[in-house]
Amino acid sequence: MNNNLDSNYCYSFPAVRGIQAGRPFYIATCPLRIIPKIFNFDEDEVPPELRAQRTLNKSRIPEMVRYLLDNPNDYVFSALTASIAVDVEFTEYSGSQNLGVLRVPMDAQILINDGQHRRKAIEEAIKEKPELGQDNIPVLFFVDEGLEKSQQMFADLNKYAVKPSPSLATLYDHRDQASELARKLASETKPFIGLTEMERSSISTLSNKLFTLSSIKQATRALLSKGPKDSYSEDEKKLATEYWYHVYLNMPDWEMAIEKKVSASHLRQEFIHSHGVGLHALGALGQCLLQNNALDWKKELLKLKKVDWRKTNPEWIQRTMLHGKLSKSLSSIQLTTNFLKIAFELPLTKEEKALEQQVKA
Incomplete structure (x- = not known):
């Protein structure tokens, strides 16, 4: 020195x-x-x-x-x-x-x-x-x-710098209102109570969880049409709680998972509704239903019981799967949403119609 x-x-x-x-x-x-x-x-x-x-x-x-x-x-x-x-x-x-x-x-x-x-x-x-x-x-x-x-x-x-998983970041972020709402849904609202992975953003094959905290956050943002920095009114928070509960009422598989009549790992292996892409599509579907004042969205959700959620459904194979695996890409989420909108007889936007043409091609 x-x-x-x-x-x-x-x-x-x-x-x-x-x-x-x-x-x-x-x-x-x-x-x-x-x-x-x-x-x-x-x-x-x-x-x-x-x-x-x-x-x-x-x-x-x-x-x-x-x-x-x-x-x-x-x-x-x-x-x-x-x-x-x-x-x-x-x-x-x-x-x-x-x-x-x-x-x-x-x-x-x-x-x-x-x-x-x-x-x-x-x-x-x-x-x-x-x-x-x-x-x-x-x-x-x-x-x-x-x-x-x-x-x-x-x-x-x-x-050796490693960013925290999106779920862990959501769990610990007390400034972000979207994270706050996701935590509230995970702890107080069916189907998420007891079935949410709070720390990781991917779920292991044998896990007893169905959803990740980050996927709840993203799906709810889609439901309420919110950006990353947007705030949430009390009415919007109540609406999100009410929507996801009524989705749950029309998803018998989720009800069986909560009642321990079927394993979460089995549902994740067989169905797309227990993955982030399916949850996100359900959120986007809800946004369309809530925007249409001519519809009773609660009654409309009864149609969920008629959807074939099995991964072997050809519609999911060409929309939601890529090389035999579920895809989290924006186009996969949109195509999955499109199919739900078609099943609910909801109109597609110009951009959504263009995506449909690609599927048909």
Whole structure:
């Protein structure tokens, strides 16, 4: 460690020093207001092999900025990881071996290895809400050992990053109203009570669950014609609860599953109504029924009992299956919905008719 820095002007950070793989690293807290000033991200058009980071995906930034602005008293941003291209000075506090002050020359190049989108979001959010600049964010500092080491660091940091499943994200997201409604349906409304996989977004062959929490969320969004960020009125929540319960009343297989007269694994093996694509199509069907004021949607749902839900039904094979397996593609969901609309004698849109022509061809 160089204790005689070339520059007389330094950034000073209270920090904790640690050792990882034989090399020192430093954990510091930095005010958000200085993050854009000291942490650089090379956004120039240079070849990937000469960079230590991916290019900035600017489409991700507005949502992150909105998250900060909408939740100034209740947001969480994880630590940034940065490389310093020069030697630094660490001065220990008296009587403490690894607590002290990290000094970094102001003219040093500090590059973010992980967190460049958070850095940009912080910069944009502070422009709209300057008071956010008083908050702090943890930063993990490494002393840079060259481009190759920085590239390897980026690869290592992202190699084992795994996003939570959509169902788990739905279970834990208490800001999203669609997730809140899905949790309520799963815990309070038949057919979902006791038959919902709350954590995973795929169900194992021998599972005793029929639905995933994420599929309930997506199907209910289709039912109420909602976008990802839309809110839900109390009347809409009640309507969703009522609709799914009346669907349940006209699905004898689901009733037998709840009463333990048939196994969930058997239903999932034989029928499409127990898969996400079928549930989504039922939600889309409901949206059409609810829009048509001339129909009594509750009576219309009686027609569900006449639908052949078996996977061997030729209609599902050409609409819902791909190479012998259920497909979750948008076209498969729409074609599955089309068949239900045809069975219910509901009119198809121009786009839906075009899809039908492809099926016939």
